[in-house]
Amino acid sequence: MGIRDIIEGKREWRAHIARVDALPPDYQIVYKEIQKYLFKIGPVELVDGSLLSGIVDFFEEGVASNKGVIELIGNDVAAFCDDLVKDSRTYADIYQESMIGSQRRRK
Template sequence: MMNLLEKVVGDFGDKRRWLRYTARVKALPPGYRRAAQALERYLLYFGATEGDLWLSAFEDLADLFEQAAADGTPVREIVGSDPVDFAETFAANYGGAGWINKERRRLNEAIDRAEHEEGGEDS
């Protein structure tokens, strides 16, 4: 029965991992959270083919932003001057390819907003 249910709704382990990842990102300070969510959105457009591989990538992304927040590393020092290049390089390490120009613009704008929100309140 469990096998049939998982075929219909998907792997429960992966769903639990995704929920843990999203909870970690939501717990980040506002600027870091906005940046991580913007990168997540951009990376999702790369068309993940292997769920486990991409879950690992997102978990690593959460690790990166948690550590940066703990160390007080500014968002710009994480992603550099070109967030798109950062995202594409990050994705390439996990086998990701492809992008959408609109998402490049959104990512750059979100990182700019995140930079201004660092240490501030949600807007």
């Protein structure tokens, strides 16, 4: 990864955060909770940025439709996130697979 890639990545992240900051306060709070949860469970797709951008797109549509954030995602942020990434591999999955593989090699 070159310096230009790093600079472009920062530029894209700042633009993303500006979109989040433009959301109503209740949406911002929920977005930050979603982001924290996703960073914790670590879906592999999170790296390319499309997952978080898609959530902001979804929230922007909800705001435009005059819907509350709870109307969109329900009462359980974790359940919403789990549903988003249910078919995704996580870094925890990769780690677990590597541990199982290393245990098999020892036998």
